[in-house]
Amino acid sequence: MSSSLARRTYQRIDRGIVPVLILVGWELFSRSGVLPPALLPAPSQVMLAWADWVFGLDGNTQNYSGQWIHDVTASAGRVFAGFGIATALGIFLGMSIGWSRKVEKLIEPTLQVLRPVPPVSWIPLAIIWFGIADKPAIFLVFLGSFFPVLLSTIHGVKTCDRNLLRAGAMTGGTPRMLLAHIVFPAALPSIFSGLRIAIGSAWMLTVTAEMVAVKSGVGYVLWDSYYFLRYDIVIASMVSIGLLGFLSDFAIKHLAAHVLRWQRGSTLQAKEG
Structure with missing residues (x-):
């Protein structure tokens, strides 16, 4: 028991070495005077601004003070709305295209033409179609998330x-039964890989949309604070986005580990920890 506890403690320390080294080096460099403190705030200064943004301690962040939860909730709502639509449509079309040659010939060429178009290039049309509100952000998140889910x-x-398909057909399985009980479970590892890529794209796209087409959220705070030369808030916004993306990916990863329990003894995932 003690050796297991020691191993887990070592793993936690091991994972924290690189972040600690980055923070210490950043703090020392910021205080060295190579760059003005206003251009590269030290981590301690960023933490003070972040704390006021979250808890509204002293009003140091002015209009943003105490608004972090509101901003994060606004961004997360757009992310999960667009990501959810992309997941549902991407899995449905992906199953259809992968299973049916007719559907593949009918739909895939059009999708492959649209896929290389960067989602940010849709921003002008999204604003024209949906206005300045949540809808253009959700639309851009959908575009950024859809193709990773579809292709995976x-x-x-x-x-x-x-x-497996031959065995299922020999036992009397219909095409619908084969899809539901053999093909879909077999595709789940690839689908979860696509979901993890898609959620990262979703956070990137919602921040991009909030900089241009929305007047709330973490991305809006990042862009607005840049205009007021509050680079401590800019960095706090960047770190917030990174943490939110990490937590979203963490949730999908652990959902995959739960759903794909049958893989644990036969893949390298058994060595993770």
């Missing part, structure tokens, strides 16, 4: 073992 689902379906 197609890959998962197409790499399904044919022997």
